[in-house]
Amino acid sequence: MSGDYQKELLSRLELLLLPAMNSRRWRRLQDCFGKSENIFSASVRDISVGANIPLELAQEIVSRRGQKAAEEQWRKAEKSGIKILADFSAEFPPGLKDLSDCPPLIYLRGKISADIFRRPAIALVGTRRASEYGRRLVRDFVRQLVDWQVLTVSGLARGIDTEVHQQTLNSAGITVAFVGCGLDIVYPPENKKLFQKISEDGAIISEFPLGTAPLRENFPRRNRLIAAASLATLVIEATADSGALITARVAAELGREVMAVPGNVYSVTSAGTNRLLKDGAHLVTRPEEIEEILPAVQKWLKENPSARRQETAGNPSLTPEQNDIINILRANPEGLSAAGICQQLKFPESQIFSALLQLELQGLILSRPGNVYILK
Structure with a gap:
């Protein structure tokens, strides 16, 4: 890592560790001052007025000059095998840059190569109260996606998310999990072994600093990353108030394709997917239909004949x-x-x-x- 890269990364990290800082405010600061290190040498007035930052936060930024919180966070991450990546890093998922509030930094735990997101990635999401119908759908769709060497993306939550990650690993595929807490915390706790396995064979990503608890308000933010990192979102099974619908909404806003599997009209765990279909989501009942819907997958399979790995079918x-x-x-x-x-x-x-x-x-x-x- 070059000295300039690390210097910029640590300056960003110092800012983003402030509780009142967020991606949008950081972007305004960047537009106004350029490099993050320039922000710390600015006056309270220049920060507050020039970048439209609340006065209290501007004062806090100035008071952080010479602080070492970022270095401590960096050492903790390095000790735990966690990478901290800026949005200009080659390993930063390119789809995240389509977000108006793209995170300036992400934390990544895994052993995947920098070019892994060059292959198509499909988000598969759904209810925490997965039925046997939903689990069977995951098995069928994941097997086909792994056969195509497509990345699966989900949120490591209970239910459908857990099934997506587990079935991908069972099929010797690569899966990426976005989480709503720091990467030094396993949530839900019963997924500890799965968390470790994904870290070994895929990647776990978060925009939240180490030590961040899995607070309720973090999960909608996590969902937007799932949608942005993926070529398309497939909702397997979802209740009317499922967080998976947030992922689908963000995907649609970003111009990504949204797909859903129809379900029993009397089942609460299908109310959300059936509503998505009424609102215009692609109806899919077979994994092969994903290829028909997504030209990028068609192109990937045409250019990579080996992507049809019969041994995993x-x-x-x-x-x-x-x-x-x-x-x-x-x-x-x-x-x-x-x-x-x-x-x-x-x-x-x-x-x-x-x-x-x-x-x-x-x-x-x-x-x-x-x-x-x-x-x-």
């Missing part, structure tokens, strides 16, 4: 649970216990154990001591 001769087990073991070549497989799948345990037995009899998997299974 479902085997039509196998049951859904058998295909899921094969994909899970493909993502865990060292093997996985039966308990570990059951933990990742939503099928009843009796079905999973039956599927394991059938796969072993067919010679597709092997059992090892300790009730551990591996691909043959």
